[in-house]
Amino acid sequence: MITVxxxxxxxxxxxxxxxxxxxxxxxxxxxxxxxxxxxxxxxxHLLGGLRRIQEGSVSIRDTAIESLxxxxxxxxxxxxxxxxxxxxxxxxxxxxxxNLLLAQYLAGxxxxxxxxxxxxxALDIDKLRKSHINQLSQGQxxxxxxxxxxxxxxxxxxxxEPTSSLDDENCERxxxxxxxxxxxxxxxxxxxxHDKRLKDKIPHQLTLTRT
Amino acid sequence: MNIFRIxxxxxxxxxxxxxxxxxxxxxxxxxxxxxxxFAHQLENKLEKNISGIDLVVGAKGSPLQLILxxxxxxxxxxxxxxxxxxxxxxxxxxxxxxxxxxxxxxHRGFRIVGTNKKYPALYxxxxxxxxxxxxxxxxxxxxxxxxxxxxxxxxxxxxQHGLDAAGxxxxxxPYRVVGVMDPTGTAPDNLILTSVPGxxxxxxxxxxxxxxxxxxxxxxxxxxxxxxxxxxxITSLLIQYRNPMAVIQLPRIVNTQTxxxxxxxxxxxxxxxxxxxxxxKVAHGLAYVIVFVAALSVFIALYNSMKDRRYxxxxxxxxxxxRIKLFNSVVLEGMIxxxxxxxxxxxxxxxxxxxxxxxxxxxxxxxxxxxFWINAELWIAAGALAIGGLSALIPALHVMRVDIxxxxxx
Numbered sequence: 001m002i003t004v005x006x007x008x009x010x011x012x013x014x015x016x017x018x019x020x021x022x023x024x025x026x027x028x029x030x031x032x033x034x035x036x037x038x039x040x041x042x043x044x045h046l047l048g049g050l051r052r053i054q055e056g057s058v059s060i061r062d063t064a065i066e067s068l069x070x071x072x073x074x075x076x077x078x079x080x081x082x083x084x085x086x087x088x089x090x091x092x093x094x095x096x097x098x099n100l101l102l103a104q105y106l107a108g109x110x111x112x113x114x115x116x117x118x119x120x121x122a123l124d125i126d127k128l129r130k131s132h133i134n135q136l137s138q139g140q141x142x143x144x145x146x147x148x149x150x151x152x153x154x155x156x157x158x159x160x161e162p163t164s165s166l167d168d169e170n171c172e173r174x175x176x177x178x179x180x181x182x183x184x185x186x187x188x189x190x191x192x193x194h195d196k197r198l199k200d201k202i203p204h205q206l207t208l209t210r211t
Numbered sequence: 212m213n214i215f216r217i218x219x220x221x222x223x224x225x226x227x228x229x230x231x232x233x234x235x236x237x238x239x240x241x242x243x244x245x246x247x248x249f250a251h252q253l254e255n256k257l258e259k260n261i262s263g264i265d266l267v268v269g270a271k272g273s274p275l276q277l278i279l280x281x282x283x284x285x286x287x288x289x290x291x292x293x294x295x296x297x298x299x300x301x302x303x304x305x306x307x308x309x310x311x312x313x314x315x316x317x318h319r320g321f322r323i324v325g326t327n328k329k330y331p332a333l334y335x336x337x338x339x340x341x342x343x344x345x346x347x348x349x350x351x352x353x354x355x356x357x358x359x360x361x362x363x364x365x366x367x368x369x370x371q372h373g374l375d376a377a378g379x380x381x382x383x384x385p386y387r388v389v390g391v392m393d394p395t396g397t398a399p400d401n402l403i404l405t406s407v408p409g410x411x412x413x414x415x416x417x418x419x420x421x422x423x424x425x426x427x428x429x430x431x432x433x434x435x436x437x438x439x440x441x442x443x444x445i446t447s448l449l450i451q452y453r454n455p456m457a458v459i460q461l462p463r464i465v466n467t468q469t470x471x472x473x474x475x476x477x478x479x480x481x482x483x484x485x486x487x488x489x490x491x492k493v494a495h496g497l498a499y500v501i502v503f504v505a506a507l508s509v510f511i512a513l514y515n516s517m518k519d520r521r522y523x524x525x526x527x528x529x530x531x532x533x534r535i536k537l538f539n540s541v542v543l544e545g546m547i548x549x550x551x552x553x554x555x556x557x558x559x560x561x562x563x564x565x566x567x568x569x570x571x572x573x574x575x576x577x578x579x580x581x582x583f584w585i586n587a588e589l590w591i592a593a594g595a596l597a598i599g600g601l602s603a604l605i606p607a608l609h610v611m612r613v614d615i616x617x618x619x620x621x
Contacts, residue, residue, distance in 0.1 A: 042616075042620075045616045045620070050528075050529060050616040050619065051616040070533075070534070074532065074533045074534075075531060075533070077529065077530075078532070079531065083526075083529045083530075085526075089523075089526050092523075093220045093221050093223075094220055098220070102212045102217065104212070106527060106531040107530065107531045108531065111212060148530075
């Protein structure tokens with residue numbers, strides 16, 4: 001479960017953004033809409049602890065993340081939050097399997113080959129296990145990125161414009177995979193996008209406006 | 212997956228660059244190591260060779276040449292000294308022990324030295340086979356000589372005139388090997404020892420032309436009698452002082468009251484080392500420059516790869532990696548390269564010296580080897596590790612300060 005209250009972010013003296021409240025139960029999905037420049041990415045980064053919260057509160061699984069120090073926040077993020085970006089951004093020096101093992105290691109979990117198999121299987125990319133990142137197609141890489149986001153059973157998956165660079169067919173496929181993946185792993189999903197194609201897929205929507 | 216594997220994966224993802232840096236590191240370290248080993252062994256050999264010899268007395272000329280010729284058997288003699296003068300000097304109260312040397316002939320580059328049995332005793336040489344010489348033309352050979360010539364007691368050979376391999380043979384007067392010495396790690400290993408009269412005999416000096424009476428036995432050469440107007444010569448005299456007074460008195464007496472000169476092995480080798488030292492210093496300096504360039508190269512490689520890896524690093528932070536963990540992983544990369552380079556360098560350093568020891572005649576004779584370890588190498592290893600870590604420090608600090616939100620929003 002994730003709860004957001006009274007979140008305001010001040011970029012500088014003259015410019016600040018306030019974000020609406022949000023409450024999302026475990027297993028739920030929510031779309032954050034809005035034009036570019038209205039702070040979608042900032043909102044997502046605040047939720048994920050990539051940016052420190054100045055005012056307001058974000059609590060995930062009953063932990064107020066603004067109260068954590070840097071190190072604890074890093075640790076908390078690794079264990080409870082999965083990220084998906086517009087580009088897959090996999091570690092190119094590693095294989096698919098190693099990318100997933102790295103996610104387990106950095107989250108402070110022990111390496112679990114079975115969990116890797118299970119995750120790859122759920123996304124139908126078992127065969128890519130030993131592949132190098134350079135050998136993957138864009139679609140395959142996106143699946144690996146999803147696998148990496150959910151491998152640690154995160155409480156919440158945060159996706160920043162995951163479909164904006166994809167054609168209709170791939171867009172549909174990726175969003176379906178995401179929804180399936182969070183269902184299997186019992187995670188919540190928050191997607192920021194200006195992609196109108198997603199509106200029909202996820203009914204729970206929140207629109208940001210510049211104030 | 213752990214921090215070491217992450218660093219290793221990044222290193223092996225750019226193999227050519229890594230190879231270059233490891234090689235650069237190795238090159239610098241290998242020069243330092245081989246110089247250190249060489250200097251260490253040389254110093255050891257010099258010290259072992261001069262121990263027990265306080266003064267060398269020979270014909271006037273370069274004192275360094277006198278030492279090089281009569282202690283290390285490298286240079287040519289400065290000339291001869293009258294036996295009568297040598298005997299007189301050996302009889303003074305300053306002298307505890309005096310050992311005569313008569314040089315002149317050689318065999319395949321190995322010098323034939325006429326002396327007495329105190330000479331091998333000076334170096335603690337013992338017999339591996341056979342017996343010590345008793346008659347003229349009997350010789351005892353050093354361990355290296357026996358090994359390289361394949362000699363055993365009973366073999367005979369002809370001396371060559373002069374100290375290099377080009378001299379003419381003394382064909383009618385073969386020497387006979389009667390003994391082989393154990394290795395000592397000093398000069399006698401490469402020498403053929405015999406009696407002084409034997410050396411004279413080969414050169415036709417053994418025959419006494421005078422027949423004056425009043426003969427007395429020689430102090431230096433067992434079994435011969437000195438004539439009143441003694442005309443025979445030897446090459447030099449190795450002297451051990453009897454008392455501290457001798458340190459001041461004896462060289463002065465020799466240099467001012469006789470036609471001979473005296474040279475101190477300790478002083479001359481120190482002088483030699485200071486001459487050699489400036490050469491070693493230049494080579495050392497060069498090695499440090501190479502190590503510095505290697506460190507710079509590692510730094511540049513890491514710095515550039517950090518630029519390419521901004522996203523990787525930000526993603527790793529997003530996946531839960533703390534700042535310090537990423538810092539450590541980058542420092543570890545620098546250290547891994549320096550460990551590989553340092554190890555390569557130490558091995559190469561020993562290899563270089565071993566090859567020199569096997570290939571170069573003079574180095575082989577003096578027993579220079581690469582299969583020899585000194586404690587200072589541990590310091591080199593520690594130094595290499597520190598340099599590797601230092602060269603990664605700035606890139607690593609850079610990584611620690613990355614604003615992940617900014618990078619990921621790009």
